[in-house]
Amino acid sequence: MAERGESSEAVMLKKTEEEKLRKGKMIVGDESKAGYEEEGKKVKLVTSDGVTMEVEISIVKEMEIIQTFIGATDTDDSFIFPISNVSSHILNQIIELVKGEYDQELAKKLSHDELKEILVAANYLNMKTLFHFIATAIANVIQNKSVEFVRDFFGIVNDFTEEEEAELRKTNAWAFEGVDED
């Protein structure tokens, strides 16, 4: 296990590892109960833009929202799961990230909009490892950036008056002073 200098990534790696360990155990438990577990099996997902995509079961397994469905229904190959909050483009990105074993280098290639869309999707699909991964990636992008940059990144409308914002900076001066804006 590589010890990284950057705290957030190190924490992330650790969490991913723990997650995998935990999952590993869970899967062993699941296999004995449910019979849907088959190597190489694919699940059909319909994305928000109406595209039907066949996704490997190993990836679908990480989507807890679909696991709930699979658990509740008797599935056969014809069963199709709608994921109304995720576009085919974002689902493809997610598949790449999972296959790439959540390498932060892959996240660097994503646009800001893609990062946010994946965050929304990870939350919706309840993919815990992806959620940690993408939160770390976003934190890395907005870390050390100006307030304006972060507002723009999240699409936040500043609803403070100038006076309110100045007052807030004054009362929390301990967090703002002596810091280089970059």
Next chain:
Amino acid sequence: MARRKFRKTSRSGREDEKDRISNLPEAVLLHVMNFMNARDVVRTCVLSKRWKNLWKQVTTLSFSSSGKILFYNKFVPQFLSNRDASTSLIDLDIRAYGFKAPKLITGIVKYAARHNAKHLKITTEYNFRAIPNPFIPLIFSCHSLTSLVLTTCTGVLPLELPKSLLLPTLKTLHLTNVRFAAIDDHCVQPFSACSVLNTLGMEGYSFCNNADTLCITNSNLSILKISNSVVYNPYPRTFKHKIILSTPNLASITIGDNIIFSDHQLTSTSGLPFLEEVNVKILSSPMDYSVVAGWLQVLSHAKRLTLSFRILNDVPNLVSMEIQSPCFVRLESLKMVLVNQHKVSEEEVNIIVRHLLQNSTITTVSVCHEFQKARSLSRAALLK
């Protein structure tokens, strides 16, 4: 579904995008903030009214005081007193350097102990031998702690830890450049009270005074990683250290190397019946093959063995040296990683494989160079 309906009525794609993000539940925004450094976390308060008090519920504290110790000396007490006291502070990653660091860390650990801290990571530089370390005893009052990472920067004296680490909830422990008070003239046994410890990593540890034996005694321990990076070490190279493993449930061991580590004697009291995975890495300085063979005899219950090395001494003379072969009765795979392929001949690889597998029935060995994909060789091809 409500969100979907809302999306249809929004006027443009861009606005739609903004809606989706600003509609994110606070838990999601907090999750992102948990991966940011503490200074940036607090600075989100001026983003908008929604964000004004959000930071107070963040459950992490992460910062590095490198070059900013004066700032963090003021910042940290304010951060702790202004955050929402009813919210746990779960993850702490503190890198504090310089002579003000012990006081700063002490304040944080005191707070953490009262706020359900689970993961504590402290990196420090502590150059003052005479000053007792105030935060070490406080760590043992964190009764919710499940993982602890303690690092003293290399190049300074190791952080001194007590005889026994009373951390009954701890599952993961990583220590770098620390040493322990001895229980008697020659032995340290720090881990026996960590009753649920699963993973232990030690890097660059030193012993204390005349203690020459490190007893790793723990009935629960499953994963052990031990190595010695180049750090302050008061002992002459000829000093013989001993490591005794009393870890009946150990499943995985990684042994890294260093100059003084080559002198270590490794023994085990339990035979390590559940050992699955053994990784031996001889990466920094050359080491005698006989030393490695000695370790492997102790670790002979392994199912998977990976031996990574740059240079191993004495391999060509192995035949005449009569070193006992490890008795790998359960071995399923052997992987050799050659870090410096030009320094190791194929003949040497063959000699090592022949020696290691004398008492084993496995048929394939994988040999690879660092950064390359492993090629599997049949044992017969290697042994011809």
